[in-house]
Amino acid sequence: MDFQSDSDTVFIFDNNNKHKYYLVNTGSIYYDSLLIMPARGAAVQVVGVSGKTRFFMSYTYQSLSGYQQVLKNTGDYFPLSTVNGNNFYTITASTTTDQVVAKFAQMAGTYLDPYLHDIFVYDGDNINTATQIGSLDEVGSTITVSAGRSISLVNLYNSGPSVTAYFLGNDASTVQGYSKYSVILATNQSRISGTLSDLTDFGAAYTFICLDCSNYYWASMNFDELATIADKGFISFRGQTPTHQRERLIRYDPLTYTSSYLPQLLPTDVFTLNLYLSRIAFNLTTTSPTWNAPFDGRKGYIFSPNLCTPSANSFNYEFRDDTQLYNYTLNFDKTTYALNTDLITLRIGSGNSTPTLDAQYPRDPITNGKVSATGNYMQIGLAASAGADIRLSFNMAQAITPSVSTTQGPTVQTTTPGGNQPVFTCPTSPITVATGTGNLPSGATNLTVVPAGTNCTFTFDIPNNYAIQLRFSMDFQSDSDTVFIFDNNNKHKYYLVNTGSIYYNSLLIMPARGAAVQVVGVSGKTRFFMSYTYQSLSGYQQVLKNTGEYFPLSTVNGNNFYTITASTATDQVVAKFAQMAGTYLDPYLHDIFVYDGDNINTATQIGSLDEVGSTITVSAGRSISLVNLYNSGPSVTAYFLGNDASTVQGYSKYSVILATNQSRISGQLSDLTDFGAAYTFICLNCSTYYWASMNFDDLATIADKGFISFRGQTPTHRREQLIRYNPLTYTSSYLPQLLPTDVFTLNLYLARIAFNLTTTTTTWNAPFDGRKGYIFSPNLWTPSANTFNYEFRDDTQLYNYTLNFDKTTYAVNTDQITLRVGSGNSTPTLDAQYPRDPITNGKVSATGNYMQIGLAASAGADIRLSFNMAQATPPVSTTPGVSTTAGPNVTVSTVQTTTAGGTQHFNRFIIAVLVLLAIL
Known part of the structure; x- marks a missing residue:
């Protein structure tokens, strides 16, 4: 395909004559791009307008009779790379009365594997007779239940080696x-x-x-x-x-x-x-360096492994802190020993001396279902047969207050490259702003060995108008050595982990009013160094924004901070970041601090923007403030939108999604709560969206209550909801629907939908039999010029066009709607102006190839129209490979192909390069 115009189109339809895919003008030539369509039929429609685009297509029927079956059970997972060549995989439910739910599995945070679209899912145990129900990217994105006991997977593209995802089928009764x-x-x-x-x-x-x-x-x-x-x-x-x-x-x-x-x-x-x-x-x-670390108040559970997995029914765990005594309590919640040789061992003690408690169970007595003792460590072991059922829980309580000095036994000194020999000691009081800057441990100038037995906490007092810069250097030699960072509430906020590389001068900034760094040494080999600097916030300049305004977070940089204020004195603010659909969370969002007020020198910091913006967090007052103390603003790709809390806090979820003038967004949206969900879409460089396709999930949606609706701008703008679809009345004939705005908000209630949204379309102007839709004056969506000119045209077919005048409020005498319906270049059948010309029963109808609708109105005009289109005569008959010309420069050819087998449903053509939108 060599597109020369966006007006030229190629559509692919399935056996139900449902529009499945379309080829789009990407600016490059398509050569030999492969698309495989399953039984029982397909159609390709080529529409030429420019007379310059070039098209070629070849086809080959592919037999499925030579494929070999590989059998799998539900509950078995396997790599989808093995579904390749001439095999197909059949997954069968564990009982004859159950069915199968198919799911793909990927690493957390990865994009949807595009090769999942190459794997066809058949509803049965034989791909030669079963019905194809979709590609795995579609079927595996929902809880789709098979009709029978089995499903089958086949990759007709032979792209198996490229597939990184895995597959897991489950009995439908356990997940549906x-x-x-x-x-x-x-x-x-x-x-x-x-x-x-x-x-x-x-x-x-x-x-x-x-x-x-x-x-x-x-x-x-x-x-x-x-x-x-x-x-x-x-x-x-x-x-x-x-x-x-x-x-x-x-x-x-x-x-x-x-x-x-x-x-x-x-x-x-x-x-x-x-x-x-x-x-x-x-x-x-x-991996965890902290599972074995006791702490005051710790609780937890220990189970015989056979309760979780069919592995050896044994374990050996040790909890140890040689700097501190703990009262350890082990609760025997359930102990079923299958054989006389089944054995639990328990040792509690200190250092290398004889354990305070050295017991075996069931040999030794247990009082009131629990055993307690004091020591530095607790060791628990199990050696049991597969039939043993062991369920334990534990508690730990600090037995004595640790001394300020964390060095146990002889002082350990280490020589740094600078020649100093600092002792790893802890301060006896918090570090304050009066110190200004310093190094830790005291006297160190470089990496310093953390002696075995060290448990040292450096505490910082941070005044309201300050933050503290902590720079860490760390050379881990053991996973048992740990560094924890705590916030002002003594909440464990971060920890440094052994990555196999040395940290050098890694920056962490902590806000007022306090912070603590705990260093725990077990191996005696890990090296640590930290410097700190108090950073004043008094020199930062304020930039004012209102709720409902979006802006790039790259501008929150240098010595400025942004304050976002609610539209009324009694309202509050909800902060949200906005990103392109399908992108990873911007890591630099963590650098932006959110303060609950209009002054970062006096307000409380409530978190980083990645945390605050991931939930519906309501400010305490009328304003919030943002500041990037890391000066990483130029690296931030996300945008920000604040809303009046009263307009969003009632939802179960609210998200903001960015788009551009080339965006094609595809995915699922779901909310089955009584609160509903809202999504604001912001196009950075366009003024129109097209709601291109949508399906309600019949299994999840509450048919008589669920709906999806659209309104212009953000929730804060409180605009009227203009379009609403519900599953009882919605059909695909309502789409595509134009949304004449750069910003709109979608509301979802008791419904789950699959959808496609674009900012470019070649189908908005195309009539089809049964088509319906809405047209609004742009001022109802956005504060733009209140004008439009739309033309719906198909020079190969006559349509009965009906325009319904649902509401027409003209603010001044010059406000005007124009309507023309006609065919070819002849005089229009209907050429009218409103309100000049009469309207009967609120609607106007005429027949032709085209309908042109225009508006030129003042800002106060309120125009709401809807339309219907019905085919007036049978379509022009075409045969494979034969072109028919209707009017100058317009060519339509349709190729029909029929194959043996079942029916194929909703799918996505990767040539269209759609982006997955994953909103949970």
Whole structure:
């Protein structure tokens, strides 16, 4: 294909004559681009307007009879790279009465694997007779239930070696009740963080699969207090996939959960997390330097591994802190020994001396289901048969107050390259702004060895109009050595981890009113150095913005700070960042501090923008302020939008998405709560959107209540909702729909949709039989010129055009609507002006090839029109390869092909280069 004009188009239709794909003008020539369509039919429509575009297509029927079957069961995961060549994979449910739900799995934070589109999903165990229900990128993005006991996968493109994703099929009975279900891959070096949210009565599930490790660590978690239903919400964990139907072993709810429960080890390569009426922020790792570290108030659970995974039923754990005594309590919640040789060992003691407690169970007695003792360490071991069921929990409490000096035994000195010999000692009081700047440990000028047994906390007092710059240098020699950073609330905020490389002068800035750095040494080999500098905020200049205004965060830089103020004195502010659809979270958002007020010298810092902007966080007062103390502004690609809190805080979720004049955004939006969701779309360099296609998910959407609606600008602008679709009345004949604005807000309620949105379209002006739509004066959407000129034309076909005048308010005498309906270059059948000419029953109808509608009006005019199109005569008959000319410079040729087999449904053509929008 060699496009010479955006007016020339190529459409591909499936067997149901449904528009599936289209080729677009990318500025380059397509050569031999492959598209495979399944049984039972397809059509390619070529429309020429310019007379300059060039087209060529070849076709080959491909037999599926030679493909060999590979059998898999639900609950088995496998790499999709193996679905290749002349094989196809059949996944079968575990019982004859169950069905299958297909899911692909990818690493957290990665783009949707484009090669998933190459894998066809058939609803049955034989690709030669079963119906193709879609490509895996589509089928695996929703909870799609097979009709029978099996599904089959085949890659007819032979792109298997390029596929990085994995596959997991589950028994439908174990997942189809959830509002959403996803599968995430991990490796032995994974650190996964983010937010999970489900505020429906159905709950959500997530299966995590580690490809080369056997342990996970649930490292940190916070419930979102604004979103979570406190007395009902929870998160729970169980081993393996939903199909394995293992018992849920751990459950946290917001009324009883505290951070003292974490980190929690999960002894399995695969686990499933269930979320109900909750939103959480979390960190999950497959390596942890802190699992073995005691701390005051710590709690946790220990299970026999067979409860999580079919592995050896044994473990050996040690919790140790040689600088501190702890009262360790082990609770025997359930102990079922299958054989006489099943054994639990427990040792609690200090140093190298004889343990205070050295016991074996069931040999030794247990009082009231628990055992307690004091020491530096607790060692717990299990050697048991597969039938043993062991469930333990533990508590730790600091036995004595640690001394200020953290050096145990002889003082350890290390020689730095500068020749100094500092002793690693801790300050006895907080460091204050009076110090200004300094190095730690005291006297150090370079990396200094952290002696074994060190547990030192450096505490900083930070006045309101200051922040502190901490610069870390770190040479880890062991995963057991740790550095933790705490905020003013003594909340564990960050930690340094062993990456295998040396940190040099890594900058971390902490805001008022305090911070602490805890250094724990176990190996005696790790080296540490930190410098600090107090940074005054008094010289920063204020830039004022209002809610409803968006701006690039790259401008929040240097010595300025931005204050965003609500539109009324009684309102508050919700801060949101905006990014292009399908992009990673901008890491530089973390550099932007959010202060709860209009003065960064007196207001409280409530978090970094990546945290605050990920939830609906309401300011305490009328204003918030943003500052980038790292001066990384030029690197920030995201934008900012603040809204009046009263316009968004009632939603279950709210997001802002950027677009450009070349954007094609495709994905799913879902909200099944009674609160609804909202999404604001901002085009940076265009003034029109096209809502191109949409489908309601029949299984998830509440048919008599759900809807999607559109209004101009941001929620703060409080514009009227102009378009609303509900599943009982919506059909695809309403689309594409033009939205004449650079900014619009979409509201979703009790519905899940799949959609396509573009800022360029070749189909808005194309009539078709049964088409419907809306036309509004632009001032209802945006403060732009209140004019338009639209033409709908098909010179190969006559249509009965009907224009409905739903509302027409003319503000001045010169306000005018023009309407022309006609054919070819002859005099129009209808050539009217309104309000000059009469209208019967609020509508005007005429027949022709085209309909032209224009508006020239003042800002006060309120014009709301809708239209219908109906084919007036049968379409021009065409045969494969035969061109028919209708009017000058217009060529239409249609190629029909029929193949044997079933029916293929909604799909996406990768030539169209659509971007996945993943909004949770």
